[in-house]
Amino acid sequence: MVETIIEVRELKKHYPVKSSFPFKRTRQSVKAVDGVTFQVQRGETLGIVGESGCGKSTLARLLNRLILPTEGEIKFKGEALAAMDKEAIRSFRKSVQMVFQNPYASLNPRRKVGQLIEEPLVIHKAGDKEFRKKRVRELLEIVGLNPRHAGRYPHEFSGGQRQRINIARALALQPEVIICDEPVSALDVSIQAQVLNLLKELQATFGLTYVFISHDLNVVRYFCDRIAVMYLGKIVEIGSWEEIYNNPRHPYTKALLSAVPKESPFTQKERLILSGDVPSPVNPPKGCRFHQRCPFAKEICKTTVPHLKEIKNHAGHKAACHFAE
Numbered sequence: 007m008v009e010t011i012i013e014v015r016e017l018k019k020h021y022p023v024k025s026s027f028p029f030k031r032t033r034q035s036v037k038a039v040d041g042v043t044f045q046v047q048r049g050e051t052l053g054i055v056g057e058s059g060c061g062k063s064t065l066a067r068l069l070n071r072l073i074l075p076t077e078g079e080i081k082f083k084g085e086a087l088a089a090m091d092k093e094a095i096r097s098f099r100k101s102v103q104m105v106f107q108n109p110y111a112s113l114n115p116r117r118k119v120g121q122l123i124e125e126p127l128v129i130h131k132a133g134d135k136e137f138r139k140k141r142v143r144e145l146l147e148i149v150g151l152n153p154r155h156a157g158r159y160p161h162e163f164s165g166g167q168r169q170r171i172n173i174a175r176a177l178a179l180q181p182e183v184i185i186c187d188e189p190v191s192a193l194d195v196s197i198q199a200q201v202l203n204l205l206k207e208l209q210a211t212f213g214l215t216y217v218f219i220s221h222d223l224n225v226v227r228y229f230c231d232r233i234a235v236m237y238l239g240k241i242v243e244i245g246s247w248e249e250i251y252n253n254p255r256h257p258y259t260k261a262l263l264s265a266v267p268k269e270s271p272f273t274q275k276e277r278l279i280l281s282g283d284v285p286s287p288v289n290p291p292k293g294c295r296f297h298q299r300c301p302f303a304k305e306i307c308k309t310t311v312p313h314l315k316e317i318k319n320h321a322g323h324k325a326a327c328h329f330a331e
Contacts, residue, residue, distance in 0.1 A: 010084075011183060011215055012046040012069065017078035019064050023288060037287045038064040040239035042078070043314065046183075051209070051216040053230030053247070055223060055262070059284060060236040062219045063107075066187045069217060070104050071095070100130060103176035107188040109168035113160040119146075119171055120156030126178040145174040149204060166197035173204065177212070185217045190225065202229055223266050227251060232322075235259045238295045239287060241314060245323035255317055255325040257300045294328070302329065 020035040039061045046052050054062050067073045069080065071087055080087045082098055090098060106112040113122055120142050127138045143153035149170040160168055169189060176184050186205070190198040202225065208214060220226050226233055227247055234244040235258065243256040254260045257278070264278040280299045285291050291298055297307035306328050314326045 009048040010045045011048045011082070012217075013079075013081040013084075014045070014069070015043050015079045015081075017042045017065070017068060017080065018076045019061075019068055019073065020076045034288050037239050037290060039068065039075075040287075040290070042236075042239075042241050044234055044241060044244060046215060046217060048182075048215055049209075049213055050231045051218055051229060053226040053233045054217065054219045054236060055221060055226055055233060056236035057221065057262075057284065059287070061239045061287075062221075062236055063187055065236070066104070066185050066217065066219050070102055070185050071098065072104075096130070100179040101181050102183045102185065103179065103181040104185045104187065105169070105172050105176050105189045108192055109165050109172055109189075110160060112172055113168060115160055118157055118159055119163075122160075122171065123156070123175045123178055126175060130179060132179065141178065145177055148177065148208070149174045164197075165193050166201060169193065169201055170204065173201075173208070177208070180212070181214070183215045183217065185219075187219045188221065189218075191220065191222065198225065205229070223262060235262065238285060238290055240295060240326065242296065242327070243325045244314070245317075245320070249320060249323040253320070253323070255323070255330040256296075256327045257302055258296050259325075294326075304328070 017039055018037070018041055019039040020037050023034045023036060042065060044052075054065065056062055064073070068075055082102065085094070087098065123142045123145055124138050127133065127141060132138065133141070142156055146153045146156060151167060151170055151174070160171070163171065190201050193201060205216070206229070209216065218226065218230055230247055232245065233247050233250045234241050235250070235256065236242070237258050243250065243254065243259045250259060251263065254263055261278045261280050264276065278301070282299050285295065285298060293309045294300070294303070294307040294312050297303040300307065310328070312326045312328045314324045315330070317323045317325060317330060
């Protein structure tokens, strides 16, 4: 039976923009995430894609409660995060971990690797010193590193090894969900494949659920079960990777896919080139937020906001477009 582990409803995160003259009054806000609704099933990998500035990383931090939402609701295993007390939040922190984009900036350069991996265990008072030391050695072995290197500093490792250290730290408390915020974008292609394969092995071994954020559509296609496409703070299309790649219904999704390099120089591929720039998240367009760049926009797109609706005869495939059918 399918179990929903994370449920998000009408989630918003607005950052106020303050004027410096004459009085520091809040007049506008940056709508980083603006009304996002989706679910994550236990054991699956949900990929979130979109161009820079669409709100992917903000959404990741909201899911991990690193920042608080402006509006909306996040539920973890049926319980709303906003209603949790301190003990429940502490338990939630153990269950939902995060792997950040930059494998070096997310590690304290002044602390040894063993200390960095042990830190979550110390914070949550997991076992005595000997147990924690043994656990650190186990985690280093699990991610393919030598346990004897626990006494080294982060700068003594390569980029791929540092990301393995980050993954080991995320696994320390035996989480149920790991949020990966572009975990391989800063790595070489060959190292990317190694880290992705490691994440797949860990998912099979420990039954992990991933929320995987990326701008690389080839990586998402290889790694994810379902894909959510974001544009200007909203999800414009969501479905299985087969549906998204073989039967995209939103013009923005089609434009993203057409920009992926061809697998062979001898194959013909139609390009959908978008005009104009991404509108400002401070003052997004009325109606469909994509209509200013959409080659298929009609009058209704300028006035009426399209809602995320399921495509007929395509269960689980949803698109926020007036002409998705």
